[in-house]
Amino acid sequence: MKYAKIIVSISHSNIDHIFHYRIPFNLKDKISLGMRVIVPFGKGNRKIEGYVTGFSNEANIENIHIKDIIDICEEYSIISPKRIELAKWMQTKYYTTLSNCIQCIIPKKVNEKNFACLTLNVDNINIQKDIEKIMKKDTKQRKVLSLLLNGDEVPISHIKTLLEVDDAPIYALIKKGIVKRTYEQVYRGNFNTASVKTTKSPVLTEEQAKTCNKIFKEMDNPVKKPILIHGVTGSGKTEIYLQVIDKALSQGKSAIVLVPEISLTQQTVERFVSRFGDKVSVTHSRLNDGERYDQWKRARLGEVSVMIGPRSAIFTPFENLGVIIIDEEHESTYKSDQLSPKYDTIEVAEKLSSLYDCTIVLGSATPSITSYYKAENNEYILCTLNNRVNNLYPKIKIVDMRAELTHKNFSIFSRELMSAIESNIKKGEQAILFLNRRGHSTFVSCRECGYVMTCNNCNVNYTYHKGINKLSCHYCGATTDVPETCPNCGSKYIKYFGTGTEKIEQEVNKVFPTARVLRMDLDTTQRKNSHQRIIDEFRNGKADILIGTQMIAKGLDFKNVTLVGIIAADLSLNVGDYKSAETTYQLVSQVAGRAGRADKEGRVYIQTYSPEHYSIQFAAKNDYIGFYNQEILYRKSMVYPPFTNIFVVMFLGKNEGYLQQCLFDLLYIMRYYNRNNLFSHLGPTPAVISKINNNYRWQLMVKCEDEDKLRNYVLFCLDKLKKNINLNNININLNLNPNFI
Numbered sequence: 001m002k003y004a005k006i007i008v009s010i011s012h013s014n015i016d017h018i019f020h021y022r023i024p025f026n027l028k029d030k031i032s033l034g035m036r037v038i039v040p041f042g043k044g045n046r047k048i049e050g051y052v053t054g055f056s057n058e059a060n061i062e063n064i065h066i067k068d069i070i071d072i073c074e075e076y077s078i079i080s081p082k083r084i085e086l087a088k089w090m091q092t093k094y095y096t097t098l099s100n101c102i103q104c105i106i107p108k109k110v111n112e113k114n115f116a117c118l119t120l121n122v123d124n125i126n127i128q129k130d131i132e133k134i135m136k137k138d139t140k141q142r143k144v145l146s147l148l149l150n151g152d153e154v155p156i157s158h159i160k161t162l163l164e165v166d167d168a169p170i171y172a173l174i175k176k177g178i179v180k181r182t183y184e185q186v187y188r189g190n191f192n193t194a195s196v197k198t199t200k201s202p203v204l205t206e207e208q209a210k211t212c213n214k215i216f217k218e219m220d221n222p223v224k225k226p227i228l229i230h231g232v233t234g235s236g237k238t239e240i241y242l243q244v245i246d247k248a249l250s251q252g253k254s255a256i257v258l259v260p261e262i263s264l265t266q267q268t269v270e271r272f273v274s275r276f277g278d279k280v281s282v283t284h285s286r287l288n289d290g291e292r293y294d295q296w297k298r299a300r301l302g303e304v305s306v307m308i309g310p311r312s313a314i315f316t317p318f319e320n321l322g323v324i325i326i327d328e329e330h331e332s333t334y335k336s337d338q339l340s341p342k343y344d345t346i347e348v349a350e351k352l353s354s355l356y357d358c359t360i361v362l363g364s365a366t367p368s369i370t371s372y373y374k375a376e377n378n379e380y381i382l383c384t385l386n387n388r389v390n391n392l393y394p395k396i397k398i399v400d401m402r403a404e405l406t407h408k409n410f411s412i413f414s415r416e417l418m419s420a421i422e423s424n425i426k427k428g429e430q431a432i433l434f435l436n437r438r439g440h441s442t443f444v445s446c447r448e449c450g451y452v453m454t455c456n457n458c459n460v461n462y463t464y465h466k467g468i469n470k471l472s473c474h475y476c477g478a479t480t481d482v483p484e485t486c487p488n489c490g491s492k493y494i495k496y497f498g499t500g501t502e503k504i505e506q507e508v509n510k511v512f513p514t515a516r517v518l519r520m521d522l523d524t525t526q527r528k529n530s531h532q533r534i535i536d537e538f539r540n541g542k543a544d545i546l547i548g549t550q551m552i553a554k555g556l557d558f559k560n561v562t563l564v565g566i567i568a569a570d571l572s573l574n575v576g577d578y579k580s581a582e583t584t585y586q587l588v589s590q591v592a593g594r595a596g597r598a599d600k601e602g603r604v605y606i607q608t609y610s611p612e613h614y615s616i617q618f619a620a621k622n623d624y625i626g627f628y629n630q631e632i633l634y635r636k637s638m639v640y641p642p643f644t645n646i647f648v649v650m651f652l653g654k655n656e657g658y659l660q661q662c663l664f665d666l667l668y669i670m671r672y673y674n675r676n677n678l679f680s681h682l683g684p685t686p687a688v689i690s691k692i693n694n695n696y697r698w699q700l701m702v703k704c705e706d707e708d709k710l711r712n713y714v715l716f717c718l719d720k721l722k723k724n725i726n727l728n729n730i731n732i733n734l735n736l737n738p739n740f741i
Contacts, residue, residue, distance in 0.1 A: 004031060004069060005054035007098050008041055011340070016097040019050070020059040022068045031069070034077030034084060036106075038070040049073065051102050053084055078106050080319055082355045089351055094341040095715065095734040101341055105315045107293040117153040118144070118170065121180040130178045140169035145178065153182055199274040201243065208236050211383040212243045218381060219247060219323070219359045226350065226360040228329070228375045230367050231385030232393070232622065233593025237363045241325050242275050244361055245306060249279070253322025253358070254305045258345065260331045261285060261310040266532050267539075267557065269308055276306055283309040283316075286528055311336065311345040314352070321356040324349045329362035329371060330586055332739040342735050346371075365593060365624075366586040369635065370642045372628055394564070394595040394602030396620045400611045412499055412507050417565045417605045421508075424563045425515055425544050429600070431563040433508070433547045434591045436571055437500045444471060444482065448491035453483070459691040464496050465523065466506065476693045504547050504567060512545075520548035553590045562602050564595040569608040569616055577740050578640045581615040585627050588619035639680075639703065641737055647702045647714050648741060650687060650733040656696040660684060662725055663700050669717045670702065679704045679713055688740065695731070701741060711736070 003020045021039050023031055031037070035052045047070060059066050079087070079102060087101035094101075121127060131149075134141050143163045147154055156170060173179045204212065215227055231237045245255040259268060261284060273280045281295045281304040298304045300317040307316040311334050314324070326334065326346060334345040349360050362371060362380070375382040399414040409415055424431050444453045444464050453462045455473035462471035462480070470479045485492050501521045508517050518534050525531040531551070538546045539558055546552060546561075572584045588606060596602020608616055618627035636643050649666065651659045663684035670681060680703045687697035704710035718732070 003056045003059050004052045006050040007053050009049040009099050011097045011100045022066050024068045032077050034079040036073040036078045040067050090341050094343050096341040107296045108289045116156045117182045118179050119153040120148050121177055124177045140165045144169050196270050196273045207385045211240055214383055215244055224359055226380045228371055228380045229363040229383045233365045234388040235385035236389045244323055248322030253320050254318035255323045256316050257308045258326045260328050260333050279305040281307050283313050314345050314348050321358045323359045325361045327363050330364045330366055330368040335739050337739050366589045369582055373642045392596050394604045396604040398611045398620050399605055399607045401607050401609050414607055420563055429562045430560045431545045432561055432594050433565045435501050435504055435567040436549050444496055446486035446491050447493040447495050449489040451486055451488035457694050501547050515545055516543040517545045518543040520551050562600050564604045566591055566606045569606045570610040585615040585619050644703045644705050645707045645710050646737055647710050648699050648735045648738055650699040652695045652697050652731040653729055659696055659698045663698050666721050669720050
C-alpha cells in the first residue's frame, strides 16, 4: 500500500477525520495496522503522534500535498484491529473524537525502564582461549568471569555488590570482547506474588455450585448473554469469580476483573493471586504512568492472563479474552461522567463480548435497577445467592433521630449507638462508623446576617477542615483561611454547621477518649499506599473504630467488626436526583454488610430523619426485591430509565447570559423538529453545580425511549445550531444517561 490512514492525536472535532500520509521506503516493511507513528502536521509541519487505522492505494487529496510519515514509535502495533473497531464504536456511541477513544484504550507513551546486564560474548570465536588466560590469574576479572561461566545474564549492579568490585574489571572484559552488555526490561508496579500463599478451591455451597454450572453452560454457548449474579453480602460471589476465571484459563483464554477503585485493596488482589499466582496483574490510578504502561505491556505480550483493576482495566489488550467480570456492577464509578469519552463500562464490555465472543459476569448484592430490569426481561441471565456462606446476617435497627431530639439528645450519635459502641470497646470488638461526607463542617455561616462562605470560583459552599484550619472547595480544590469576621457585615459571630467525617472523629475522641480511632476518606488517603496502610492497621487490631466515607462501604472484610453505625442514612435521599432512593438503598445495604463477616453476629444501627422512607425500610430488612418492585413502579410512572433514555446537553462558558441564550435557541430548534412528539424536553436550567472553576454551567435534558433516535435528533439539532450561532467560546458536554442530573 502507498498510503496510511492516520488519526492524529489532537482531540478536536474539526480534525476528527482520516489524514492520508505517504509511507516512505524505509518504513514499508515495518509499518502495520494499529502502530503509533510520528507525522508532520499543519502548516508548520509540527511533529505529532498519530495512529495507523488503515491503508490505501488512493489518497483523499492531491499527491502534491501528501506528506511522509516521519517514523514509527514502537516496533509493534499499539492497538489491534478489534480495538480500532471498538474505538470507532465508542466514537459514535459517546459523541466524541476517534483520537479521544484511541487514547482512552491505549496507555500513555513512556520510556521503558531497563537495567544493564553482563553475559558471555558467544559471538567471539576466540572466547575459549581468552577465558583460559584470565582464569589462570587471581584477578578481579577472574571473579567476574567465574560468575558468568554458566551462561546466565547477571545484572551489573548485582555483580558489583556481590563481588565488591568497581567498573574497572567489568569494562576491561567488555573491551576484550569476552563479555557483552545487554539490557533487560524491569516491570514497574507489579504486585509481589511471591509472598502470597497458594490456596485451593473450597467446597462450594449448593447455591454457589448451581450458579457456577449455569455460568459454565453460558460460557460454552455460541450466543452469549451477560450473567447477573444477585448475591447478598458475604454470599461468596468472589469464589464464583475465581471458578469462572479458572475455567477460562483452562480454555487458554484470559480474564478481566473489574472492581471499584475504592474496593481494590491488597486483600482483594491476594484472593486472586493465591489461586492464580503470577498470572495475575493489577492496574489502578495509584500507579504512575510508567507502572501502568508496564502492566499493559505484560498483558499485550501474554505474560499475564488475569488483569484486576477499576473501569480503565476494561481496555486491557488481551486478544484471547474469555471472560469479563464486573464486581459491584451497580457502582456509579463504572460510568465515566467527567472525562471524554463518557463511556459506560458495562456497555463497553458488551461490545467487547461481541468482538471476542467472551462471557460477561456482573455481580452485586444491590444490582442497579437497570441491570435487574434487564434480567427480568430476559436480556441478562439471573443467578441468585440468598444466603451468606456463614449463614449469619447482622441484626439491623432503624433509629429515628427525630425521637432523639425530643429526648434532648442533640449529639451526632443516638443513645443506642453510643451504648453499642461502648459495649463493643469493652468486648474488644471493632466498629465502623459511616458518613458519606468528608470534612469537619459542611458550611460556615454568619449568625448575624446569614451570609454563607462560598467558593469564588464555584457556586458551592466551602467545607471547613479543622485539621488544616482551612475552608476548602470540594469541586475546584481552592482553599482559603477562615475569616475572623463576616466578609458581608463584619460580625464576629461565625458558626460552623453540618457534619463531616472529620467532625465525627472529633466527637468520638471526646465521647470515647480511650478508643483508638482511624479515619479513611479522601483527605487521609492522598499519599501513595495510605489507603492500604489504614486498612492494614484496622485489620491488625490497632484501632477500635474506623470512621469513613464510601471508601469503607465496599469490598472490605474485617473479621472482628461486629458493629456498624450509619450516621446519616438520608444524606443521599436529599440530593434531588431520580436515583436518590436507589443510591440510598445501595449504600445502606453495602455498609451494613461489613458487620458480622466471620462467626460473630453483627449489629447495624441506621440513624435517619426519614425512617419511613421505603429505601431505608427495605435496606433494614435486606429485601432487595421489595425495594426493586417499589422503585420500578416509581420509574415507570415518572418515565425515568430504564423506561426511557435521558440525554443531557450541557453548555459551559464564562458568559452566563450567552450560555442561556444559546441553549434556548437550541430548544427552539428541537421543538421545531419534534413534529411527532417523540421527544420531551426539560430546561434549559442551571446545572446542579451551576459554576465550577469560573465556568458557568447550563443544561438541557431530552428524553426518548429509542436511544438511536434520541442520539440522532440531538446531534442533528446541535449541527443546525452551530450553523447559525458562533459557539467557539462555549464548551459542549454531551452525556447519555448520566449518573446524576
